[in-house]
Amino acid sequence: MIEVSDLTVRFGGVKPLDAMSVTFDTGTCGLIGPNGAGKTTFFNVMSGFVKPAAGRVHAFGDDLLRMPHFRRARWGLRRTFQTEQAIEGLSVLDNVAMIWEHAKHEGRGKRDEDVRGALSFVGLEVDPAAKVGTLGARERRLVEVARAVVGRPRVVLLDEPAAGLSDEETDHLGAVIRAIPEHMDALVVLVDHDMTLVSACCENTAVLDFGKLIAAGPTAAVLRDERVVKAYLGTEEVL
Amino acid sequence: MSLDRPARIHAGVIVALLAFLVLALPSMLSAYWVDVTTSVVIYAVVALGLGLLMGRVGLVSLGQIAILGLGAWVAARLTYATSLPYPIVLLLAGAMSAVLGTLVGLPALRLSGLFLALITLMLAGAITVVLTTTQFPNGGPGFLGHTDSSLGSNAIRRPAVASSDTGYFRYTTLVAVLMFGVVVLHLRSKAGRAWAAIRQSEASALAAGVNITRYKLWALALASFITGIAGGLLAGSVGKLYIVQFPISGNILLLAAVLMGGIYTLWGAVAAGLLIKLLPALLDNWGLPPDLLTILFGVGILQVLITAPEGIAVQLPRDLGRLAGLLSRPFQRNQAAREEAP
Numbered sequence: 001m002i003e004v005s006d007l008t009v010r011f012g013g014v015k016p017l018d019a020m021s022v023t024f025d026t027g028t029c030g031l032i033g034p035n036g037a038g039k040t041t042f043f044n045v046m047s048g049f050v051k052p053a054a055g056r057v058h059a060f061g062d063d064l065l066r067m068p069h070f071r072r073a074r075w076g077l078r079r080t081f082q083t084e085q086a087i088e089g090l091s092v093l094d095n096v097a098m099i100w101e102h103a104k105h106e107g108r109g110k111r112d113e114d115v116r117g118a119l120s121f122v123g124l125e126v127d128p129a130a131k132v133g134t135l136g137a138r139e140r141r142l143v144e145v146a147r148a149v150v151g152r153p154r155v156v157l158l159d160e161p162a163a164g165l166s167d168e169e170t171d172h173l174g175a176v177i178r179a180i181p182e183h184m185d186a187l188v189v190l191v192d193h194d195m196t197l198v199s200a201c202c203e204n205t206a207v208l209d210f211g212k213l214i215a216a217g218p219t220a221a222v223l224r225d226e227r228v229v230k231a232y233l234g235t236e237e238v239l
Numbered sequence: 240m241s242l243d244r245p246a247r248i249h250a251g252v253i254v255a256l257l258a259f260l261v262l263a264l265p266s267m268l269s270a271y272w273v274d275v276t277t278s279v280v281i282y283a284v285v286a287l288g289l290g291l292l293m294g295r296v297g298l299v300s301l302g303q304i305a306i307l308g309l310g311a312w313v314a315a316r317l318t319y320a321t322s323l324p325y326p327i328v329l330l331l332a333g334a335m336s337a338v339l340g341t342l343v344g345l346p347a348l349r350l351s352g353l354f355l356a357l358i359t360l361m362l363a364g365a366i367t368v369v370l371t372t373t374q375f376p377n378g379g380p381g382f383l384g385h386t387d388s389s390l391g392s393n394a395i396r397r398p399a400v401a402s403s404d405t406g407y408f409r410y411t412t413l414v415a416v417l418m419f420g421v422v423v424l425h426l427r428s429k430a431g432r433a434w435a436a437i438r439q440s441e442a443s444a445l446a447a448g449v450n451i452t453r454y455k456l457w458a459l460a461l462a463s464f465i466t467g468i469a470g471g472l473l474a475g476s477v478g479k480l481y482i483v484q485f486p487i488s489g490n491i492l493l494l495a496a497v498l499m500g501g502i503y504t505l506w507g508a509v510a511a512g513l514l515i516k517l518l519p520a521l522l523d524n525w526g527l528p529p530d531l532l533t534i535l536f537g538v539g540i541l542q543v544l545i546t547a548p549e550g551i552a553v554q555l556p557r558d559l560g561r562l563a564g565l566l567s568r569p570f571q572r573n574q575a576a577r578e579e580a581p
Contacts, residue, residue: 047446073448085443089435089503098432102448147447 001025002155002187007055009041009211016041017052018211027181028188030198030205030219034232037208039191040082043157047079048072059155073102076154076186078147080161086143088133092119095132096146103151118150121183122176138169145176153186162194174200195223207231261412265405275520277408277476280415283512284469286497287505288462291422294502295431296458297438299356301490302343305363306463308370308485310336310470315376315480316384318396325398325475329414332471333464340463341456348452363490367482375480394478411472418465419505430457495536499543501550510552514539 002024009017016038031039044050046057048069057064059077067075078099086095096115105114119128124142126135132143141161148156158177162170174197180188192198198205199219206216209231215222222228265273285307292298314332317323323331343362350358378393379386401410425431433454436444444451474480496515501507519532547554 047442049442049445069445070448070450073446079446081443081446085440085446087432087435087439087443089439090432094432094435098429098436098449099447101429101432 001060002189003056003058004042005056005058007042007045007057008053009038009045009050010053015211017045017055020055020208020211020213022206022213022216024187024189024206025204026187027203028177028190028201030202031189031191031208032193032195032198032205033208036210037231038211039208040159041211042208043079043159043189043191046072046077046155046157070102073099074104076104076152077157078149078153078155078186079157080141080144080148080159082159082163084137084140084144086132086140086147089131091129091131092124092126092135092143093128095143096150099147100151103153105151114150118146121149121179122146123172137164138166141165141169141173142176145173149180149184149186153184156180156184156186156188158188158190158192160192161190162192162197170194170197173197177201199223257412257416261409265408270404272520273404273408274476275517277404277411278473279512279516280408280411281469281472281476281512282493282496282516283509284415284418284472285466285493286500286511286515287418287422287508288466288469289493289497290500290502290505290508290511291465292458292462293497294507295426295438296434296455297351298344298455298458299352299494300344300359300462301356301494302340302359302363302366303462303466303493304485304487304489305366306336306340306343306466307470307473308482309339309366310467311474311480311485312370312375312470313467314471314474315395318474319376319378319384319393325401329468329471332474333467336467336470337460337464340466341460344456344459344463348455360487360490364487367485367487370485371482374482377479395474395480397475407476411476414468414472418468419508421465422461422505425461430454434458492533492536495540499536499539499551501543501552501554503549504552506552507550510550510555 004023005021007017007020008015016036018038020038020042031042033039041050045052046064048065048067052065062075064072064075064077087098090098093115096118097111100111100114105111116128122142122145124139124146126139132140135143145158145161148158161177162173165173177188177190177197178201180186188201190198190201202219204217205219205222207214207222207225207228209227214227214231215225264276268276285303289300289303292300310332313335314328317328317331318325321328343359346355346358373383374385376384377386378384397407398410401407426434433444433449436447436449437451437454441451473484477484492515493511496511497507499514500509500511514536518535519529522529522531543550543554
């Protein structure tokens with residue numbers, strides 16, 4: 001469970017996050033909102049790249065904001081990036097192994113087993129020795145997701161994982177994302193603009209607009225919410 | 240560990256090359272060229288250090304020649320003051336350089352790119368000024384160990400097993416191979432993977448749990464360590480050390496040579512060693528002016544930037560392969576035609 005209370009981020013006069021309070025309970029939770037709503041800023045606060053002006057984030061009882069950022073991975077925080085960030089110069093195996101090495105694990109002997117487990121979990125069927133730089137967009141995304149689920153994750157943040165994928169590829173990714181909570185015993189927060197993917201993966205969804213939480217609850221109900229529709233489509237007042 | 244076919248061929252080439260270097264080459268060369276080859280090997284180790292920083296971690300240092308000078312100073316001082324075995328002298332020179340190189344590199348944690356390059360260049364300048372004043376140890380008294388009298392200044396001693404020039408060349412090659420081995424082991428370990436993450440994106444490295452400060456410092460320490468060892472080898476090689484062997488401009492020439500050689504493969508360091516030491520010797524031998532080197536390096540850098548950012552260590556085998564393909568094409572065509580003919 002992640003409890004966010006009164007989280008505010010200021011960049012000069014702009015407030016990308018404005019007293020955001022939300023609870024992500026279990027399973028896969030959606031976080032949606034128009035462009036510039038503050039979704040990625042929230043992820044950056046979680047990762048420690050952005051220091052909030054106020055507010056607290058507790059994850060499974062631990063105060064996340066008090067941990068040095070590089071310690072958060074060891075604690076069990078994982079994330080993927082909007083522009084996929086698998087390491088081009090390393091092999092598929094090394095990409096996943098390097099996350100494992102900085103995570104909590106049960107002795108070096110289990111490394112290969114865990115890494116191969118993560119690769120087969122995401123359904124990646126490429127040569128594990130292949131350099132990531134030689135792979136296509138779909139495979140690189142899956143490598144990144146494998147990096148996010150290896151080594152006992154507790155919270156997995158996925159930032160637009162389906163961007164640039166075909167419908168078929170998104171379906172496969174959706175199935176992988178849905179399986180994370182059960183198989184990896186982790187809480188997933190999914191940011192995406194693809195409402196089909198969000199509906200398919202998330203029981204509950206929170207909506208941000210201009211840094212404020214405007215709705216939260218069961219995904220189907222949230223997507224019908226009047227304020228959410230207005231935030232995405234604008235109001236009727238035209239001229 | 241089982242190796243696939245390309246890896247086995249690669250390993251075979253390395254072993255054959257080393258066997259040739261150590262067993263056959265010294266007896267084929269005159270004393271002068273043995274000297275040149277020794278310094279090629281030493282500067283390949285220096286280039287290895289800079290290539291590690293630039294190609295693997297993304298740190299640009301313009302202070303490596305100063306650290307080389309420092310390693311040479313420490314080694315020289317120790318050989319005059321103690322009778323420690325040479326490997327210990329080398330290790331201490333490496334360790335001292337690692338300490339200082341890491342201190343010098345501390346700004347690297349905050350700075351990057353051009354600013355880091357400038358800071359390291361200034362510190363190289365500072366080290367050079369200090370070494371110009373103190374001079375290198377030559378068997379004199381006191382902590383600095385320098386005497387102006389030409390009497391009583393013996394050459395820096397060499398390891399007992401390698402007192403001849405060819406013996407010392409073999410010794411140097413052996414130590415260089417060890418240094419390359421240390422770097423290869425690092426690149427294949429947790430540290431190498433963390434460096435690869437840092438080089439691509441510090442944000443994603445942080446998100447992956449990499450302690451960026453620790454791994455950058457480790458890279459600086461390792462690069463300085465092997466550069467210090469190279470300094471120790473250089474001290475024994477030349478016998479007498481002078482500050483003119485470590486000019487500030489050498490740092491920039493080294494950077495150019497390393498870029499030309501290629502920073503993403505370890506062969507690039509070998510190529511850089513050849514460029515920075517063999518090329519001037521060849522120019523000299525052919526009676527060409529030594530300043531030509533600067534022009535050649537300028538043209539070489541442009542060539543590399545435009546046609547092969549990965550350096551000649553990658554470009555040369557690739558282009559030679561293409562050339563071989565082109566040359567063999569007429570033969571293949573003839574053969575194909577013959578096979579097609581009824």
